[in-house]
Amino acid sequence: MTRSDGIRVAVSTVILTLRPSAQGTPVLALPLVRRTREPFADRWALPGGWLTAVESPIDAAARTLAETTGLAPSYLEQLYAFGAVDRSPTRVVSIVYWALLRQDDVLAQSAAHRASGHAPENVEWFDIDALPALAFDHVDIIEYALWRLRNKVGYSRVAHGFLPAEFTLADLREAYEAILGKHLDPANFRRQVEAAGNLIPTDRFRTGSHRPARLYRDNTDVELADRGPLDPEETSIR
Numbered sequence: 001m002t003r004s005d006g007i008r009v010a011v012s013t014v015i016l017t018l019r020p021s022a023q024g025t026p027v028l029a030l031p032l033v034r035r036t037r038e039p040f041a042d043r044w045a046l047p048g049g050w051l052t053a054v055e056s057p058i059d060a061a062a063r064t065l066a067e068t069t070g071l072a073p074s075y076l077e078q079l080y081a082f083g084a085v086d087r088s089p090t091r092v093v094s095i096v097y098w099a100l101l102r103q104d105d106v107l108a109q110s111a112a113h114r115a116s117g118h119a120p121e122n123v124e125w126f127d128i129d130a131l132p133a134l135a136f137d138h139v140d141i142i143e144y145a146l147w148r149l150r151n152k153v154g155y156s157r158v159a160h161g162f163l164p165a166e167f168t169l170a171d172l173r174e175a176y177e178a179i180l181g182k183h184l185d186p187a188n189f190r191r192q193v194e195a196a197g198n199l200i201p202t203d204r205f206r207t208g209s210h211r212p213a214r215l216y217r218d219n220t221d222v223e224l225a226d227r228g229p230l231d232p233e234e235t236s237i238r
Contacts (some may be wrong), residue, residue: 002203007091011061012048012138014079014098014145015071017106018162018178021126026162026178027127030142032134034122039089040135044124048094050225061097064106069123070113071106073099079145087137098145117191153179157198160218168206168213169193 018026032044049064051057059077066072076097083093101109113119126132128146131139152158159175160167173189193199200219205212 009051011047012096013061013065017101017105029125029127043135044132045135046138057095146171166215
């Protein structure tokens with residue numbers, strides 16, 4: 001672990017995915033690790049560990065995430081450094097990263113981790129609106145990650161990070177609804193997203209019990225406007 005005048009430096013990671021709820025609609029979820037020792041023994045915590053003297057914070061975040069959950073996102077973004085004096089019984093500063101993972105990647109990576117024989121038994125996924133009691137200030141960290149996500153959805157393609165390469169407009173709208181925590185009018189959403197010009201319709205359709213739905217993909221040649229694909233009224237949290 002890294003020490004400076006009695007201060008220890010740790011890393012933690014908030015990994016978010018969208019998974020189907022009991023009603024079939026997507027909900028935000030994340031993995032937590034049950035602590036096996038004090039402080040906060042038996043409480044759930046974000047995946048993480050100590051920063052060593054021979055690695056960068058992002059390398060430590062990737063390592064501890066892989067060790068505890070078997071997950072390896074293609075991109076980790078630094079969220080914030082949490083260093084309140086009273087956040088731990090000893091003086092600890094946590095550098096926190098966050099990432100988004102598609103549900104199929106979560107399932108594939110988790111299955112490979114279990115097959116390796118090294119997967120710990122104290123990791124569990126929780127819906128974001130049904131979190132257990134958490135250790136340290138990790139509930140504040142998760143709330144900050146959600147605040148960042150909800151702000152980014154207004155000016156970026158961050159919601160697309162939960163979706164496959166091709167998706168329907170309903171898939172995209174449900175991702176926005178899960179992130180924002182509110183219903184969006186389908187017709188209004190379609191108009192705004194199509195007006196933004198950042199989607200390319202394909203000649204493929206998803207078939208099922210309902211009318212076939214056209215599949216779309218990102219038009220990466222188009223830059224989003226500062227306000228993003230949705231009206232600010234839509235992305236505001238009430």
